[in-house]
Amino acid sequence: MAPNDTGIGASVRRREDYRFLTGQGTYTDDINRPNQTYAWIVRSPHAHATIKSVDTKAAKAAPGVIAVYTGEDFKAINGLPCGWLVHSRDGKPMIEPKHPILAHGKVRHVGDPVAVVIAETKAQARDAAEKIAIDYAALPAAGDMKAALAPGAKPVHDEAPGNLCFDWELGDKAATDAAFSKAARVVKLDLVNNRLVPNAMEPRAAIGEYDRATGEHTLYTTSQNPHVIRLLMGAFVLGLPEHKLRVVAPDVGGGFGSKIYHYAEEAIVTWASKQVGRPIKWTAERSESFMSDAHGRDHVTHAELALDKDGKFLGFKSETLANMGGYLSTFAPCIPTYLHGTLLAGNYATPAIWTNVKAVFTNTVPVDAYRGAGRPEATFILERIIDKAARELKMDPAELRRRNYIKPEQFPYQTPVALVYDTGNYHATLDQVLKLSDAAGYEKRKAESKARGKLRGRGIASYIEACGIAPSNVVGSLGARAGLYEAANVRVNPTGNVTVFTGSHAHGQGHETTFAQVVSTMLGIPMDQVEISHGDTNRVPFGMGTYGSRSIAVGGTAIVKALDKIIAKGKKIAAHLMEAAEADIEFKDGKFTVAGTDKSTPFGAVALAAYVPHKYPLETLEPGLDETAFYDPKNFTFPAGSYVCEVEVDPETGVVEVQSFAAADDFGRLINPMIVEGQVHGGLGQGIGQALLETCVYDKDGQLQTGSYMDYTMPRADDLPSFKVAHSVTACTHNPLGVKGCGEAGAIGAPPTVINAVIDALSEYGVTHLDMPATPHRVWQAIQAAQPAKR
Amino acid sequence: MYEFAYHRPSSLADAAKLILEAGDNGKLMAGGQTLIPTMKQRLASPGTVVDLGALKDLAGIKVEGNAVAIGATTTHAAVAASKDVQAKIKALAELAEGIGDRQVRHLGTIGGSIANNDPAADYPAAVLGLGATITTNQRKIAADEFFKGLFETALKPGEIITAVGFPVPEKAAYMKFRNPASRYAIVGVFVAKTAGGVRVAVTGAGQGGVFRVPDMEKALAGNFSAKAIEGVKVAATSLNADIHASAEYRAHLIGVMARRAVTAAG
Amino acid sequence: MPTVNLTVNGKAVSANVEARTLLVNLLREQLGLTGTHVGCDTSQCGACVVHVDGKSVKACTLLAVQANGSKVTTIEGLASGDKLHPMQEAFREHHGLQCGFCTPGMVMSAVCLAQNHPNLTEKDVREGLEGNLCRCTGYHNIVQAVLAGAQAMRR
Structure with missing residues (x-):
């Protein structure tokens, strides 16, 4: 038995912290290879333009320059692949244009890479890059989806004349229309899910x-999934076989989705390092990150909710435009479809749902998954329209939700949009958050705010997410071009300590601690006897990586499966050592015991016997104690919860201050509550950021207006409150740990919670909706636009 | 950033000589907290940088009669922490405490801020709002004569700010509405009741940089209260507009910040 | 090329640099002190914060030549041998870090903040960390860590 203070359920302090706190982390830019050179990428200043010519002569002659490459050099090389094929409702496949490594013939967004300079120093590469003369002929650009879909808009890709990538639907339209025809009330809402820039603090x-x-x-890269990069870049772009390509993702400074994808720069340095015969390092400047990291969200939606006279939901429908940007990023098509449309039941027993999503090419940076990925968009639509319904019905928004929740006894619950929720208790998290947020004391606080000239508002929202992506056969039938299992290798060393190689990748999540707690508990050995290794394709058997809150549910389960194999083999060895029948051997508290006797042999002795097989059943059992497991999940996991936020609005300036935020989540069983809470805090920070601060702005010509921290508002410590978090547990029914995942919850639940609170505060002005972010300027404008009598 | 020639003179005379020699291609640097970011973005590309960091005599705070003299290379942190400034012109200490972040305040200087005259910088509002006098290696310049538009000042080639003298006001306060992203002023209003009358200076909002609001000054001269300026509107026509704030919003915020500054001044 | 002489984490160092070399480049590239990070190019994120003559500054906004003759402390110089500085220990205890990238700058800023404020409140900490961006933690645990670390530093 592992000591209780390090086992499953203990808030063990993180073992990775010492290196990070002492400056000894090894991030990609910290690595320097002998004889290394540096790359600087020349990027398009135009949103849309024809490249008439590229003259690299002067750059090639500049001091320190080793080589210069342009789109011409990559003409014969494949483009970046898209990992998910979505079909339109008419059955046609999505339009999938080439995504060149370096632009050739045409540039399609500001930041599109056009050329690369390799030089002795980064400064020399950058100096020389300015000597490359590129003759562009600017084309009319679509800075947003409206412009892209306007009649006569210039196509971003010739293959997609109307700039439509696909036109997808989910749900039963006829049943939904029928439900609406019976409705006592239909609530309608138009909303925008604002474009965000992920902004992991470590630039790629x-x-x-x-x-x-x-x-x-060898490619060292800032990736959430090195094996996926090896496969995509090796097999689909550069034609390098896996056994001759090693991808290492060392310490990675945050990802939030943006480091899932295979990016051009990875292929450029890998290809060019062979050409120049020297290692090449590329590190993004933050301003490059803004125009080359995949962005998130950017949906425009019309939604309608049908209710009966008692406030029961009868039907829901929505039509969404989803921005793909200038090219399809690795998983872009699945975000607004299978990670968004399928979540439109939310926590509710709405009987009929239909949604339509049109994906649109624009002259902007590609859009892909960002923390939550599709699920925040779905949750925002639902939780905003439910709030609007409550306001129209003059009903308590908590009560309206409670009335429509799927009840605990209804699980497993088949939604009208494909998913089967295995378990949950939404009433419990709602009750918990109302208590946690001191709902009873709200009116008093509101009066206090009013006395100070401030408008106080309170917002509630519930959320559900589908995590632990995903059963491979299911996602395969939906268009995924990959399996979504996870792999783990548990290597028991001769003296009984254990090295675990996991295909999950940690970039802040603390796997080295959490996974070690699981192993220590299961094997009954101290946690310091367990090492967790990840991030290197030459060490880890395989891996699909970390995203979609899948690491503990899928990667953790793969480890459990490998440990099961270790224990099973250990029982065979122990049976031989103790001269007992294998069926009589039990494993508990780190000991193999002959059932019903006091005969036992410790785990370490079994390990030693496996490697020093003197007394060992060699005729029936291989020596060694080293097992690998691949785990393919049976279903998604469904974390859910309810949040409450209180804000104060300064009616003179429009400033919104978050006064309090309470979160009650059900993540199933918790391995390390401290780490889980940290994940919730981080998600809340990003969710509140989306609601109040962050937005990526392009002007109508596709010029990026928020290209640095001077204009893109990152949440700072003084923008956010302290959070109150609590948990309840309904254990996941289909994985052995009973876990669901916790990484994205905060980012999913927070935006509607905050906006509902802001609308509540502004309700006396008759304001019924505000798009995110609710900046002071926007709030002030809403107040100005209100009826003068109400001002 | 591009490579440049770097000088770190040990006397003011040498500094003046070096910067004159460099001509248009030269830049003086004090804390470097604006110049270096600009050079990193390759938006400024001086061939010569003359670093005033070794001129220790230029840093320091002195109370001289009814004025506070602050040496040009005194950091924002030093001004904010100065017991003298806190005692004599609390609004100035508070303004300094609100510039940039702690790290910027440890290096950024008053002289650098004023010489740069960024339209969203804080110090120009205090200099103009208090009617300060700028001392250079050549002369004294009144605040009203110093700021000449965006990033433009009355400084001549080879002229180096050595100190800024602030008269001690009867009452003063500074209120800033920050750009949520950059944290520079979208609108900053410095209000002071001085021996020479009431002054109201606005930074962050004007297309031409820091400016005074005579209508508010007049209204406050008779009645130094927030109520007195409730009806005073600033026209939006000559104000900045960007993705964070329209000109109308800035005009509105000038009123709000001015009233709050008057209230805070007591 | 100018020569700079510095004391870095208690050791005298000398290096030839271009005038345009930032202190952070000197630390990371020439001295191999890669604990100091670069997270932006507009002098805002604070991942590069070090102490120069006892004050927290952004190593990305200071020329190496400007720092000539100074005493520089980086994250690598904060602990005494294996014993973490109380602020580092507080970050560990309160889970004030996740991916670790902002952490060195965050800790260096926090140490200087605590040194200058005897009785930090939560508001002081939140405002005092204005120049340090973190994308992982929502700042909640960082604030707890700094409050606890500041208290431990006084003991």
Whole structure:
């Protein structure tokens, strides 16, 4: 038995912290290879333009320059692949244009890479890059979806004349229309889910290195999934076989989705390092990140909710435009479809649902998954329209939700939009958050705010998410071009300590601690006897990586499956050692015991016997204690919860201050509550950021207006409150740990909670909706636009 | 950033000589908290940088009669922490405490801020709002004569700010409405009741940089209260507009910040 | 090329640099002190904060030549041997870090903040960390860590 203070359920302090706190983390840019060179990427200043010519002569002659490459050099090389094929409702496949490594012939967004300079120093590469003369002929650009879909709009890709990538639907339209025809009330809402820039604090970086002696390529990269990069870049772009390509994702400074994708710079440094015969490092400047990291969200939606006279939901429908940007990023098509449309039941027993999503090419940076990915968009629509309904019905928004929740006894629950929720208790999290947020004391606080000239508002929202992506056969039938299992290898060393190689990748989540707690508990050995290794394709058997809150549910389960195999083999060895029948061997508290006797042998002794097989059933059992498991989940997991936020609005300036935020979540069983709470805090920070601060703005010509922290508002410590968080548990029914995942919850539930609170505060002005972010300027404008009598 | 020639003179005379020699291609640097970011973005590309960091005599705070003299290379942190400034012109200490972040305040200087005359900087509002006098290696310049538009000042080639003298006001306060992203002033209003009358100076909002609001000054001269300026409107026509704030919003905020400054001044 | 002489984490160092070399480049690239990070190019994120002559500054907004003759402390110089500085220990205890990238700058800022404020409140900490961006933690645990670390530093 592991000591209670390090086992499953204990808030063990993180073992990765010492290196990070002492400056000894190893992030990609911290790595320097012998004889290394530096790359600087020349990027398009135009949103849409024809490249008439590129003259690299002067740059090639500049001091320190080793090579200059342009789109011409990559013409014969495949583009960046898209990992998900969505079909339109008419059955046609989505339009999937080439996504060149370096633009050739045409640029399609500001920041589109056009050329690369390799030089002895980064400064020399950048100096020389300015000497490249590129003749562009500007084309009319679509800075947003409205412009892209306007009649006569210039196509971003010739293959997509109307700039439509696909036109997808989900749900039963006829049943939904029928439900609406019976409705006592239909509530309608138009809303925008604002475009966000992920902004992991570590900018992306990549080092390519080629070993002529072995023919092996190594790529060090800031990735959430090194094996996926190896597969995509190796097989689909550069034609490098996996056994000659090693991808290492060392310490990675945050991802939030933006480091899932295979990016051009990875292919550039890998390919070019062979050409120049030296390692090449590229590290993004933050301003490059703004125009080259995949962005998130950017949906425009019309939604309608049908209710009966008692406030029961009868039907829901929505039509959404989803921005894909200038090219399809790795998982872009699945975000507004299978991670958004399928979540439109929310926590509610709405019987009929239909949604239509049109994906649109624009002259902007590609859009893909960002913390929550599709689920925040779905939750925002639902929780805003339910709030609007409550206001129209003059009903308590908590009561309206409670009346429509799926009841605990209804699980497993088949929604009208494909998912089967295995378990949950939404009433419990709502009750918990109302208590946690001191709902009873609200009116008093509102009066106090009023006395200070401030408008107080209170918002409630519930959320559900589908995590632990995903059963491979299900996602395969929906268009995924990959399996979504996870792999783990548990290597028991001769003296009984354990090295675990996991295909999950940690970039802040604390897997080295959490996974070790699982292993320590299951094997009954101290946690310091367990090492967790990840991030290197030459060490880890395989991996699909970390995103969609899947690490503990899928990666953790793969480890459990491998541990099961270790224990099963250990029982065989122990049976032989103790001269008992295998069926009589029990494993508990780190000991193999002959049932009903006091005969036992410790785990370490079994490990030693496996590697020093002197007394060992060699004729029936291989030596060694080293097992690998691949785990393919049976279903998604469904974390859910309810949040309450109180805000104060300064009616003179429009400033919104978050006064309090309470979150009650059900993540199933918790392995390390401290880490889980940290994940919730972080998600809330990003969710509140989306609601009040952050937005990525393009002007109508596709010029990026928020290209640095001077204009893109990152949440700072003084923008956010302290959070109150609580948990309840309904254990996931289909994985052995009973876990659901917790990484995205805060970012999903917070935006509607905050906006509902802001609308509540502004309700006396008759304001019924505000798009995010509710900046002071926007709030002030809403107040100005209100009826003068109400001002 | 592009490479440049770097000088760190040990006397004011040498500094003046070096910057004159560099001509249009030269830049003086004090804390570097604006110049270096600008150079990193390759928006400024001086061939010569003359660093005033070794001129220790230029840093320091002195109370001289009814005025506070602040040396040009005194950091924002030093001004904010100065017991003298806190005692004599609390509004100025508070303004300094609100510039940038702690790290910027440890290096950024009053002289650098004023010489740069960024339209969203805080110090120009205090200099103009208090009617300060700028001392250079050549002369004294009144605040009203110093600021000449965006990033433009009355400084001549080779002229280096050595100190800024602030008269001690009867009452003063500064209220800033920050850009949510950059934290620079969208609108900053410095209000002071001085021996020479009431002054109201606005930074962050004007297309031409910091400016005074005579209508507010007149109204406050008779009755130094927030109520007195409730009806005074600033026209939006000559104000900045960007994705964070329209000109109308800035005009509105000038009124709000001015009233709050008057109230805070007591 | 100018020569700079510095004391970095208690050791005298000398290096030839271009005038345009930022202190952070000198630390990371020439001295191998990669604990100091670069998270932006507009002098806002604070991942590069170090102490120069006892004050927290952004190493990305200071030329190496400007720092000539100074005493520089980086995150690598904060602990005494294996014993973490009380602020580092507080960050560990209160889970004040996740991906760790902003952490060195955050800790260096926090140490300087605590040194200058005897009785920090939550508001002081939130405002005092204005120049340090974190994307992982929502700041909640960072604030708890700094409050606890500041208290421990006084003991």
